[in-house]
Amino acid sequence: MSEGAAQPVERHLPTEEARDLFALVRELIQREIAPHAAAEEEAGHFPRELFTLLSESGLLGLAYDSEFGGGDQPYEVYLQVLEELAAARLTVGLGVSVHSLACHGLAGYGTKEQQTEHLPDMLGGGLLGAYCLSEPSSGSDAASLRTKAVRDGDDWIITGTKAWITHGGIADFYTVLARTGGEGARGVTAFLVPGDAEGLAAAAPEKKMGMKGSPTAQLHFDGVRVPDARRIGDEGQGFAIALSALDSGRLGIAACAIGVAQAALAEALRYATERRQFGRPIADFQGLRFMLADMATQIEAGRALYLAAARLRDAGRPFSKEAAMAKLLCTDTAMKVTTDAVQVLGGYGYTADFPVERYMREAKVLQIVEGTNQIQRMVIARHLAGPDSR
Protein backbone atom coordinates (compact mmCIF):
# COMPACT_ATOMS: atom_id res chain seq x y z
CA MET A 1 0.00 0.00 0.00
CA SER A 2 1.28 3.48 -0.70
CA GLU A 3 0.24 7.08 -0.19
CA GLY A 4 -0.03 9.05 -3.40
CA ALA A 5 0.87 12.39 -1.86
CA ALA A 6 4.60 11.76 -2.05
CA GLN A 7 5.25 13.34 -5.45
CA PRO A 8 6.24 16.98 -4.82
CA VAL A 9 4.59 19.65 -6.94
CA GLU A 10 6.94 22.28 -8.33
CA ARG A 11 5.81 25.60 -6.88
CA HIS A 12 6.62 29.19 -7.74
CA LEU A 13 6.69 30.85 -4.35
CA PRO A 14 6.99 34.61 -3.99
CA THR A 15 9.60 34.86 -1.19
CA GLU A 16 12.50 33.06 0.46
CA GLU A 17 10.37 32.94 3.63
CA ALA A 18 7.64 31.07 1.73
CA ARG A 19 10.20 28.58 0.38
CA ASP A 20 11.44 27.93 3.94
CA LEU A 21 7.83 27.51 5.07
CA PHE A 22 7.28 24.84 2.40
CA ALA A 23 10.36 22.93 3.51
CA LEU A 24 8.92 22.89 7.05
CA VAL A 25 5.45 21.86 5.86
CA ARG A 26 6.76 19.02 3.69
CA GLU A 27 8.95 17.71 6.48
CA LEU A 28 6.01 17.81 8.88
CA ILE A 29 3.76 16.02 6.39
CA GLN A 30 6.28 13.23 5.86
CA ARG A 31 6.91 12.80 9.57
CA GLU A 32 3.55 13.44 11.23
CA ILE A 33 0.70 13.19 8.71
CA ALA A 34 1.21 10.90 5.68
CA PRO A 35 2.33 7.78 7.60
CA HIS A 36 -0.87 7.74 9.72
CA ALA A 37 -3.45 9.06 7.24
CA ALA A 38 -4.98 5.82 5.91
CA ALA A 39 -5.15 3.97 9.25
CA GLU A 40 -6.49 6.95 11.21
CA GLU A 41 -9.14 7.69 8.58
CA GLU A 42 -10.22 4.06 8.64
CA ALA A 43 -10.41 4.18 12.45
CA GLY A 44 -12.24 7.55 12.43
CA HIS A 45 -9.51 9.11 14.58
CA PHE A 46 -9.17 12.91 14.71
CA PRO A 47 -5.52 13.89 15.33
CA ARG A 48 -6.12 16.59 17.96
CA GLU A 49 -2.48 16.54 19.13
CA LEU A 50 -1.34 17.17 15.54
CA PHE A 51 -3.45 20.35 15.45
CA THR A 52 -1.69 21.57 18.60
CA LEU A 53 1.62 20.99 16.80
CA LEU A 54 0.33 22.81 13.69
CA SER A 55 -0.77 25.71 15.89
CA GLU A 56 2.59 25.91 17.66
CA SER A 57 4.35 25.72 14.27
CA GLY A 58 2.40 28.78 13.07
CA LEU A 59 0.31 26.82 10.54
CA LEU A 60 -3.13 27.63 12.02
CA GLY A 61 -2.81 31.39 11.56
CA LEU A 62 -0.71 31.67 8.41
CA ALA A 63 -2.76 34.28 6.55
CA TYR A 64 -3.46 36.45 9.60
CA ASP A 65 -1.74 39.54 10.98
CA SER A 66 1.48 38.92 12.94
CA GLU A 67 0.38 41.65 15.40
CA PHE A 68 -1.99 39.00 16.82
CA GLY A 69 0.15 35.91 16.34
CA GLY A 70 -0.56 35.22 12.66
CA GLY A 71 1.99 34.41 9.96
CA ASP A 72 1.50 37.44 7.65
CA GLN A 73 1.51 35.15 4.60
CA PRO A 74 -0.35 36.06 1.42
CA TYR A 75 -3.30 33.84 0.48
CA GLU A 76 -1.28 32.68 -2.51
CA VAL A 77 1.12 30.96 -0.08
CA TYR A 78 -1.40 29.89 2.58
CA LEU A 79 -3.59 28.10 0.01
CA GLN A 80 -0.68 26.14 -1.41
CA VAL A 81 0.16 24.99 2.13
CA LEU A 82 -3.47 23.85 2.48
CA GLU A 83 -3.21 22.02 -0.84
CA GLU A 84 -0.22 20.01 0.39
CA LEU A 85 -1.81 19.24 3.76
CA ALA A 86 -5.00 18.05 2.03
CA ALA A 87 -2.99 15.91 -0.41
CA ALA A 88 -1.56 14.11 2.60
CA ARG A 89 -4.87 13.97 4.49
CA LEU A 90 -8.07 15.90 3.80
CA THR A 91 -9.13 15.84 7.46
CA VAL A 92 -6.03 17.94 8.20
CA GLY A 93 -6.18 20.33 5.22
CA LEU A 94 -9.90 20.95 5.60
CA GLY A 95 -9.50 21.20 9.37
CA VAL A 96 -6.95 23.99 9.00
CA SER A 97 -9.23 25.73 6.48
CA VAL A 98 -12.26 25.51 8.80
CA HIS A 99 -10.20 26.76 11.74
CA SER A 100 -9.15 29.74 9.62
CA LEU A 101 -12.80 30.31 8.66
CA ALA A 102 -13.70 30.38 12.37
CA CYS A 103 -11.04 33.07 13.04
CA HIS A 104 -12.15 35.27 10.14
CA GLY A 105 -14.97 37.11 11.94
CA LEU A 106 -12.99 38.24 14.96
CA ALA A 107 -9.89 39.09 12.92
CA GLY A 108 -11.86 41.13 10.39
CA TYR A 109 -14.69 42.66 12.44
CA GLY A 110 -13.73 42.38 16.12
CA THR A 111 -12.69 45.33 18.27
CA LYS A 112 -9.03 45.88 19.12
CA GLU A 113 -9.77 44.70 22.69
CA GLN A 114 -11.42 41.51 21.46
CA GLN A 115 -8.58 40.83 19.05
CA THR A 116 -5.92 41.41 21.70
CA GLU A 117 -7.73 39.19 24.16
CA HIS A 118 -8.64 36.23 21.93
CA LEU A 119 -6.70 36.15 18.65
CA PRO A 120 -3.22 35.13 19.88
CA ASP A 121 -4.68 31.95 21.44
CA MET A 122 -6.86 31.30 18.38
CA LEU A 123 -4.10 31.82 15.83
CA GLY A 124 -1.15 30.21 17.54
CA GLY A 125 -1.98 29.25 21.12
CA GLY A 126 -3.12 25.70 20.48
CA LEU A 127 -6.88 26.35 20.28
CA LEU A 128 -9.07 24.73 17.63
CA GLY A 129 -12.03 26.56 16.08
CA ALA A 130 -15.33 25.76 14.36
CA TYR A 131 -17.80 27.76 12.27
CA CYS A 132 -21.53 27.41 12.96
CA LEU A 133 -23.86 28.64 10.24
CA SER A 134 -25.84 25.58 9.01
CA GLU A 135 -28.89 24.23 10.83
CA PRO A 136 -31.07 21.15 10.32
CA SER A 137 -33.62 23.16 8.31
CA SER A 138 -31.35 25.84 6.80
CA GLY A 139 -28.46 24.76 4.58
CA SER A 140 -28.26 26.49 1.19
CA ASP A 141 -30.86 28.99 2.43
CA ALA A 142 -28.59 29.95 5.31
CA ALA A 143 -30.27 33.33 5.92
CA SER A 144 -33.36 31.48 7.20
CA LEU A 145 -31.45 30.24 10.28
CA ARG A 146 -33.51 29.97 13.48
CA THR A 147 -30.99 29.75 16.35
CA LYS A 148 -31.89 32.71 18.56
CA ALA A 149 -29.80 35.07 20.68
CA VAL A 150 -31.85 37.16 23.12
CA ARG A 151 -30.41 40.10 25.04
CA ASP A 152 -30.32 39.77 28.86
CA GLY A 153 -28.56 42.76 30.46
CA ASP A 154 -24.90 42.63 29.40
CA ASP A 155 -25.31 39.08 28.09
CA TRP A 156 -26.96 37.19 25.25
CA ILE A 157 -28.80 33.90 25.71
CA ILE A 158 -28.39 31.57 22.71
CA THR A 159 -30.91 28.79 22.03
CA GLY A 160 -31.16 26.49 19.01
CA THR A 161 -29.45 23.75 17.03
CA LYS A 162 -26.57 24.01 14.58
CA ALA A 163 -25.95 21.15 12.13
CA TRP A 164 -23.00 19.66 10.28
CA ILE A 165 -20.40 21.42 12.39
CA THR A 166 -16.85 20.40 11.51
CA HIS A 167 -14.97 19.97 14.83
CA GLY A 168 -18.37 20.01 16.58
CA GLY A 169 -17.92 18.78 20.14
CA ILE A 170 -14.12 19.06 20.14
CA ALA A 171 -13.54 22.73 19.24
CA ASP A 172 -12.26 25.22 21.82
CA PHE A 173 -14.27 28.07 20.28
CA TYR A 174 -17.24 28.42 17.95
CA THR A 175 -18.08 31.33 15.68
CA VAL A 176 -21.87 31.18 15.86
CA LEU A 177 -24.45 32.95 13.69
CA ALA A 178 -27.71 33.57 15.55
CA ARG A 179 -30.89 35.53 15.01
CA THR A 180 -31.12 38.70 17.12
CA GLY A 181 -33.60 40.58 14.94
CA GLY A 182 -36.30 40.01 12.33
CA GLU A 183 -36.36 37.50 9.48
CA GLY A 184 -33.72 37.29 6.77
CA ALA A 185 -30.05 38.19 6.52
CA ARG A 186 -30.33 41.49 8.40
CA GLY A 187 -31.54 39.85 11.60
CA VAL A 188 -28.36 37.81 12.15
CA THR A 189 -25.50 38.54 14.58
CA ALA A 190 -22.16 36.73 15.10
CA PHE A 191 -20.80 35.54 18.46
CA LEU A 192 -17.62 33.92 19.69
CA VAL A 193 -18.74 31.08 22.00
CA PRO A 194 -16.24 29.14 24.16
CA GLY A 195 -16.27 25.37 23.64
CA ASP A 196 -16.94 24.71 27.32
CA ALA A 197 -19.88 27.14 27.65
CA GLU A 198 -22.63 25.89 29.97
CA GLY A 199 -25.68 24.64 28.06
CA LEU A 200 -23.66 23.74 24.94
CA ALA A 201 -23.72 20.03 23.99
CA ALA A 202 -22.74 18.09 20.89
CA ALA A 203 -24.63 15.12 19.43
CA ALA A 204 -22.79 11.96 18.34
CA PRO A 205 -20.73 12.64 15.18
CA GLU A 206 -22.41 11.94 11.82
CA LYS A 207 -21.50 8.63 10.15
CA LYS A 208 -20.05 9.93 6.89
CA MET A 209 -19.04 8.46 3.53
CA GLY A 210 -15.52 9.87 3.84
CA MET A 211 -13.33 12.16 5.93
CA LYS A 212 -14.24 9.90 8.82
CA GLY A 213 -11.41 11.27 10.94
CA SER A 214 -12.99 14.74 10.88
CA PRO A 215 -15.85 14.92 13.39
CA THR A 216 -19.03 16.53 12.03
CA ALA A 217 -21.79 16.98 14.61
CA GLN A 218 -24.94 18.82 15.58
CA LEU A 219 -24.54 21.33 18.40
CA HIS A 220 -27.35 22.08 20.81
CA PHE A 221 -27.45 25.50 22.45
CA ASP A 222 -29.72 25.30 25.48
CA GLY A 223 -29.76 28.82 26.90
CA VAL A 224 -26.03 29.39 26.44
CA ARG A 225 -25.06 32.68 28.12
CA VAL A 226 -22.50 34.77 26.23
CA PRO A 227 -21.35 38.25 27.32
CA ASP A 228 -21.92 41.10 24.87
CA ALA A 229 -18.11 41.45 24.83
CA ARG A 230 -18.16 38.25 22.72
CA ARG A 231 -20.46 39.71 20.05
CA ILE A 232 -18.51 40.03 16.79
CA GLY A 233 -19.30 43.16 14.78
CA ASP A 234 -22.58 45.06 15.02
CA GLU A 235 -26.00 43.63 15.73
CA GLY A 236 -27.43 42.57 12.36
CA GLN A 237 -23.99 42.41 10.71
CA GLY A 238 -23.55 38.67 11.26
CA PHE A 239 -24.70 37.43 7.88
CA ALA A 240 -22.36 39.81 6.04
CA ILE A 241 -19.53 38.53 8.28
CA ALA A 242 -20.52 34.92 7.55
CA LEU A 243 -20.51 35.52 3.78
CA SER A 244 -17.20 37.35 3.90
CA ALA A 245 -15.69 34.38 5.78
CA LEU A 246 -17.12 32.02 3.15
CA ASP A 247 -15.52 33.95 0.26
CA SER A 248 -12.11 33.21 1.78
CA GLY A 249 -13.13 29.76 3.00
CA ARG A 250 -14.18 28.70 -0.51
CA LEU A 251 -10.66 29.36 -1.71
CA GLY A 252 -9.49 27.02 1.06
CA ILE A 253 -11.89 24.32 -0.16
CA ALA A 254 -10.66 24.83 -3.74
CA ALA A 255 -7.04 24.38 -2.64
CA CYS A 256 -7.92 21.26 -0.62
CA ALA A 257 -9.71 19.82 -3.66
CA ILE A 258 -6.64 20.27 -5.84
CA GLY A 259 -4.58 18.59 -3.12
CA VAL A 260 -6.83 15.52 -3.13
CA ALA A 261 -6.81 15.42 -6.95
CA GLN A 262 -3.02 15.74 -7.03
CA ALA A 263 -2.63 12.85 -4.59
CA ALA A 264 -4.95 10.70 -6.75
CA LEU A 265 -3.00 11.53 -9.91
CA ALA A 266 0.31 10.68 -8.22
CA GLU A 267 -1.03 7.29 -7.17
CA ALA A 268 -2.55 6.62 -10.62
CA LEU A 269 0.77 7.46 -12.30
CA ARG A 270 2.75 5.28 -9.92
CA TYR A 271 0.41 2.35 -10.46
CA ALA A 272 0.18 2.76 -14.24
CA THR A 273 3.94 2.57 -14.65
CA GLU A 274 4.20 -0.57 -12.45
CA ARG A 275 1.16 -2.60 -13.50
CA ARG A 276 1.68 -4.73 -16.60
CA GLN A 277 -0.97 -6.16 -18.95
CA PHE A 278 -0.52 -7.56 -22.46
CA GLY A 279 3.23 -7.70 -21.70
CA ARG A 280 3.62 -3.94 -21.16
CA PRO A 281 3.07 -1.34 -18.42
CA ILE A 282 -0.52 -0.13 -18.68
CA ALA A 283 0.90 3.43 -18.84
CA ASP A 284 1.95 2.55 -22.43
CA PHE A 285 -1.66 2.34 -23.61
CA GLN A 286 -2.99 5.47 -25.25
CA GLY A 287 -6.40 5.02 -23.62
CA LEU A 288 -4.78 5.50 -20.20
CA ARG A 289 -2.14 8.02 -21.32
CA PHE A 290 -4.87 10.38 -22.52
CA MET A 291 -6.79 9.90 -19.27
CA LEU A 292 -3.66 10.76 -17.23
CA ALA A 293 -2.97 13.76 -19.47
CA ASP A 294 -6.51 15.07 -18.93
CA MET A 295 -6.24 14.57 -15.15
CA ALA A 296 -2.97 16.52 -15.00
CA THR A 297 -4.35 19.31 -17.20
CA GLN A 298 -7.52 19.69 -15.12
CA ILE A 299 -5.44 19.90 -11.93
CA GLU A 300 -3.17 22.61 -13.38
CA ALA A 301 -6.23 24.57 -14.56
CA GLY A 302 -7.83 24.36 -11.11
CA ARG A 303 -4.62 25.40 -9.36
CA ALA A 304 -4.19 28.35 -11.72
CA LEU A 305 -7.79 29.48 -11.06
CA TYR A 306 -7.57 29.35 -7.26
CA LEU A 307 -4.19 31.13 -7.35
CA ALA A 308 -5.59 33.86 -9.62
CA ALA A 309 -8.44 34.43 -7.13
CA ALA A 310 -5.96 34.39 -4.22
CA ARG A 311 -3.82 37.05 -5.92
CA LEU A 312 -6.89 39.29 -6.32
CA ARG A 313 -7.55 38.88 -2.58
CA ASP A 314 -3.90 39.58 -1.76
CA ALA A 315 -4.10 42.77 -3.86
CA GLY A 316 -7.18 43.93 -1.89
CA ARG A 317 -9.45 43.59 -4.93
CA PRO A 318 -12.96 42.01 -4.97
CA PHE A 319 -12.73 38.22 -5.38
CA SER A 320 -16.17 36.73 -4.46
CA LYS A 321 -17.05 35.69 -8.00
CA GLU A 322 -13.57 34.25 -8.60
CA ALA A 323 -13.67 32.37 -5.27
CA ALA A 324 -16.99 30.77 -6.26
CA MET A 325 -15.56 29.87 -9.69
CA ALA A 326 -12.46 28.36 -8.09
CA LYS A 327 -14.53 26.34 -5.59
CA LEU A 328 -16.78 25.09 -8.40
CA LEU A 329 -14.04 24.14 -10.85
CA CYS A 330 -11.55 22.69 -8.34
CA THR A 331 -14.06 20.51 -6.50
CA ASP A 332 -15.63 19.21 -9.74
CA THR A 333 -12.07 18.51 -10.89
CA ALA A 334 -11.33 16.59 -7.69
CA MET A 335 -14.44 14.44 -8.22
CA LYS A 336 -13.53 13.70 -11.86
CA VAL A 337 -9.83 13.08 -11.25
CA THR A 338 -10.35 10.81 -8.23
CA THR A 339 -13.00 8.81 -10.13
CA ASP A 340 -10.59 8.42 -13.05
CA ALA A 341 -7.80 7.39 -10.66
CA VAL A 342 -9.98 4.51 -9.42
CA GLN A 343 -10.46 3.52 -13.08
CA VAL A 344 -6.69 3.56 -13.73
CA LEU A 345 -6.18 1.09 -10.86
CA GLY A 346 -8.95 -1.19 -12.15
CA GLY A 347 -10.28 -3.65 -9.53
CA TYR A 348 -7.50 -2.74 -7.10
CA GLY A 349 -8.69 0.87 -7.21
CA TYR A 350 -12.01 -0.25 -5.75
CA THR A 351 -10.37 -1.73 -2.64
CA ALA A 352 -9.15 -0.10 0.54
CA ASP A 353 -5.67 -1.55 -0.15
CA PHE A 354 -4.99 1.56 -2.25
CA PRO A 355 -5.78 5.15 -1.29
CA VAL A 356 -7.71 6.18 -4.43
CA GLU A 357 -11.12 4.95 -3.23
CA ARG A 358 -10.65 7.12 -0.13
CA TYR A 359 -9.75 10.12 -2.29
CA MET A 360 -12.92 9.55 -4.35
CA ARG A 361 -15.09 9.44 -1.22
CA GLU A 362 -13.35 12.55 0.14
CA ALA A 363 -13.74 14.52 -3.09
CA LYS A 364 -17.53 14.20 -2.94
CA VAL A 365 -17.91 16.26 0.22
CA LEU A 366 -16.00 19.16 -1.30
CA GLN A 367 -18.79 19.64 -3.88
CA ILE A 368 -21.20 20.12 -0.93
CA VAL A 369 -19.50 22.11 1.86
CA GLU A 370 -19.34 25.92 2.12
CA GLY A 371 -22.10 26.27 -0.45
CA THR A 372 -22.95 23.41 -2.80
CA ASN A 373 -21.74 23.74 -6.37
CA GLN A 374 -25.29 24.71 -7.39
CA ILE A 375 -25.00 27.63 -4.96
CA GLN A 376 -21.58 28.58 -6.42
CA ARG A 377 -23.21 28.81 -9.85
CA MET A 378 -25.92 31.06 -8.36
CA VAL A 379 -23.23 33.33 -6.88
CA ILE A 380 -21.33 33.49 -10.18
CA ALA A 381 -24.51 34.17 -12.19
CA ARG A 382 -25.52 36.94 -9.76
CA HIS A 383 -22.19 38.65 -10.42
CA LEU A 384 -22.62 38.24 -14.17
CA ALA A 385 -26.31 39.01 -14.63
CA GLY A 386 -27.41 40.74 -11.42
CA PRO A 387 -29.95 39.42 -8.88
CA ASP A 388 -32.55 37.06 -10.29
CA SER A 389 -35.79 38.94 -10.87
CA ARG A 390 -38.26 36.54 -9.20
Ligand SMILES: Cc1cc2nc3c(=O)[nH]c(=O)nc-3n(C[C@H](O)[C@H](O)[C@H](O)COP(=O)(O)OP(=O)(O)OC[C@H]3O[C@@H](n4cnc5c(N)ncnc54)[C@H](O)[C@@H]3O)c2cc1C
Ligand atom coordinates in the same frame (compact mmCIF):
# COMPACT_ATOMS: atom_id res chain seq x y z
C1 LIG B 1 -18.87 16.91 6.12
C2 LIG B 1 -19.59 18.23 6.22
C3 LIG B 1 -19.02 19.27 6.97
C4 LIG B 1 -19.70 20.48 7.11
N1 LIG B 1 -19.15 21.46 7.90
C5 LIG B 1 -19.88 22.57 8.16
C6 LIG B 1 -19.41 23.54 9.13
O1 LIG B 1 -18.31 23.40 9.70
N2 LIG B 1 -20.20 24.61 9.40
C7 LIG B 1 -21.41 24.81 8.80
O2 LIG B 1 -22.05 25.81 9.09
N3 LIG B 1 -21.88 23.91 7.87
C8 LIG B 1 -21.14 22.81 7.54
N4 LIG B 1 -21.62 21.89 6.63
C9 LIG B 1 -22.94 22.10 6.03
C10 LIG B 1 -22.88 22.43 4.53
O3 LIG B 1 -22.42 23.74 4.36
C11 LIG B 1 -24.28 22.19 3.97
O4 LIG B 1 -24.46 20.78 3.94
C12 LIG B 1 -24.47 22.79 2.60
O5 LIG B 1 -24.47 24.19 2.67
C13 LIG B 1 -25.78 22.32 1.96
O6 LIG B 1 -26.86 22.44 2.82
P1 LIG B 1 -27.85 21.18 3.03
O7 LIG B 1 -27.00 20.00 3.31
O8 LIG B 1 -28.87 21.58 4.02
O9 LIG B 1 -28.50 20.94 1.62
P2 LIG B 1 -29.78 21.71 1.00
O10 LIG B 1 -29.59 23.18 1.10
O11 LIG B 1 -31.03 21.12 1.54
O12 LIG B 1 -29.62 21.30 -0.54
C14 LIG B 1 -30.04 20.04 -1.06
C15 LIG B 1 -29.80 20.07 -2.57
O13 LIG B 1 -30.58 21.12 -3.16
C16 LIG B 1 -29.75 21.97 -3.92
N5 LIG B 1 -30.28 23.35 -3.84
C17 LIG B 1 -30.69 24.02 -2.73
N6 LIG B 1 -31.10 25.25 -3.06
C18 LIG B 1 -30.94 25.38 -4.41
C19 LIG B 1 -31.18 26.42 -5.36
N7 LIG B 1 -31.67 27.61 -4.98
N8 LIG B 1 -30.89 26.17 -6.65
C20 LIG B 1 -30.38 24.97 -7.05
N9 LIG B 1 -30.13 23.95 -6.19
C21 LIG B 1 -30.41 24.15 -4.90
C22 LIG B 1 -28.38 21.86 -3.27
O14 LIG B 1 -27.34 22.26 -4.16
C23 LIG B 1 -28.34 20.38 -2.94
O15 LIG B 1 -27.97 19.67 -4.08
C24 LIG B 1 -20.94 20.68 6.45
C25 LIG B 1 -21.49 19.65 5.67
C26 LIG B 1 -20.83 18.43 5.56
C27 LIG B 1 -21.46 17.34 4.74
